[in-house]
Amino acid sequence: AQSVTQLDSHVSVSEGTPVLLRCNYSSSYSPSLFWYVQHPNKGLQLLLKYTSAATLVKGINGFEAEFKKSETSFHLTKPSAHMSDAAEYFCVVTSFSGGYNKLIFGAGTRLAVHP
Amino acid sequence: DARVTQTPRHKVTEMGQEVTMRCQPILGHNTVFWYRQTMMQGLELLAYFRNRAPLDDSGMPKDRFSAEMPDATLATLKIQPSEPRDSAVYFCASGLEGTGGTGNTIYFGEGSWLTVV
Numbered sequence: 001a002q003s004v005t006q007l008d009s010h011v012s013v014s015e016g017t018p019v020l021l022r023c024n025y026s027s028s029y030s031p032s033l034f035w036y037v038q039h040p041n042k043g044l045q046l047l048l049k050y051t052s053a054a055t056l057v058k059g060i061n062g063f064e065a066e067f068k069k070s071e072t073s074f075h076l077t078k079p080s081a082h083m084s085d086a087a088e089y090f091c092v093v094t095s096f097s098g099g100y101n102k103l104i105f106g107a108g109t110r111l112a113v114h115p
Numbered sequence: 116d117a118r119v120t121q122t123p124r125h126k127v128t129e130m131g132q133e134v135t136m137r138c139q140p141i142l143g144h145n146t147v148f149w150y151r152q153t154m155m156q157g158l159e160l161l162a163y164f165r166n167r168a169p170l171d172d173s174g175m176p177k178d179r180f181s182a183e184m185p186d187a188t189l190a191t192l193k194i195q196p197s198e199p200r201d202s203a204v205y206f207c208a209s210g211l212e213g214t215g216g217t218g219n220t221i222y223f224g225e226g227s228w229l230t231v232v
Contacts, residue, residue, distance in 0.1 A: 034220070043119075043206060044223040090158070098171055100146070101212065103221065105158045 023091035140209030
């Protein structure tokens with residue numbers, strides 16, 4: 001069965017420093033992987049997705065993620081954090097079950113950005 | 116800019132009352148999902164529709180919850196009677212899924228924030 005583990009429930013960085021949000025997945029086949037962001041009191045917005053094309057995926061707002069099959073990882077990075085990046089981030093893997101693609105969400109990582 | 120539209124955005128109701136949440140999926144999308152988000156449980160899938168047919172509602176409490184798609188532009192989630200433990204954010208999401216089950220993207224609405232007192 002497919003699953004996803006976000007290794008940190010909270011990450012705190014200073015503005016202008018790099019961001020690393022870690023995600024490991026488990027999948028019995030080549031998965032599709034996503035990162036979604038949720039700002040306070042808002043819905044979930046797609047940051048980026050991997051669907052077996054290039055292993056380095058670029059998303060919106062300067063975020064990118066690298067699919068590493070050997071490490072079963074899909075970590076999210078950004079070179080320089082901005083105050084507006086403070087939000088909750090969800091790593092998601094698809095699971096084809098019951099005839100459709102079900103999204104399996106990680107527990108989320110709350111990113112705090114300090115001045 | 117195409118988006119999933121949910122109404123109401125906020126709802127406070129008394130225990131025992133009926134609550135109906137509505138969702139307009141992105142035009143042309145053929146899948147609709149209902150999720151519930153709480154602090155304790157995170158995001159839970161309640162129901163999934165493809166081409167307006169309910170294919171999975173295993174995550175939904177059947178005694179009080181019901182989900183329907185009267186037409187391709189409207190999905191509804193109803194709670195009757197509502198209870199305080201139903202207080203949560205309810206998200207609708209839509210996507211376009213072809214045959215073969217590829218990993219297509221789904222897009223979320225802004226959510227309906229429900230408080231049952």
